[in-house]
Amino acid sequence: MTTTTSTTASAQQTTASTTRLRLAVIIGSVRTDRFGTVPAEWFAGRASAHGDYDVDVIDLADYDLPVSMDENDDVAALGARLAEADAFVVATPEYNHSFPAGLKNAIDHFHAEWQAKPVALLSYGGTSGGLRAVEHLRLVFAELHAVTMRNSLSFHNVWGLFDDTGAPKDESTATAAKQLLDQLRWWAVALRDARHAHPYGA
Known part of the structure; x- marks a missing residue:
């Protein structure tokens, strides 16, 4: 009986570790003149090409979220997409x-x-x-028991960095994106396996 239980647990862990990861790429600005769709969609493309991720691009501009904490259909719809994700990439500008x-x-x-x-x-x-927006977000996500990656990807003076196809002109950026996705995968698998073995907070 002990051997069977151990084998079953091992098989479950292997399944959890090898299943493709669900990655939500969140466009964090909702302004009409935002630039964020360009780097966010480029990164989503890199994530899809990485091979380990099923990518869901979430544009917050598509949702009418109340400023109060009241519920509505858009809150429920966005919550369902976030709940399905194993990992997140948040694309943010810096405002003030x-x-x-x-x-x-x-x-x-x-x-x-x-x-x-x-x-x-x-x-x-x-x-x-x-980068100042990034440091503030680390504090917020820590309060929510999420794990922010130590490394981040930042675009300085962004308006001249992308070509007409929406790709960075500096080809080394693709290498930096892959490194970040590799690290994100490690954490996503480790945390998903941990939640599978023992629900968080239980």
Whole structure:
């Protein structure tokens, strides 16, 4: 009986480790003149080409989320997509030394959907490249029991960095994206296996 249980647990762990990861790439700005769709969609393409991810691009501009914590159909729909994800990439600009209010509102509507999952941060902006927004987001996601990646991908003075096809002109950026996706995969598998073995907080 003991051997059977051990074998079953091992098989379950192997299955959890080898199943493709569900990655949500979140476009964090909802402004009409935003640039964030360009780096976010480029990164989503890199993630799809990586081979380990099923990618879901979530554009927060598609959702009418109340500023209060009230529920509506859009809150439920966004929550369902976040809950399905094994990992997140959040694309954020820097507005006044921090991240957008619309992104904070979207984050605050949910709790369990973020817990015990890894978050990679992609930022863009002027001379700072959005890095101050990234540091603030680390504090927010830590409060939600999410694990932010130590490394991030930032685009400084972003408006001249992408060509007409939406790809970075610096080809080394693709290498940096792959490294981040490799690290994200490690955390996503480790945390998914841990949640599979023992639900977080239980």
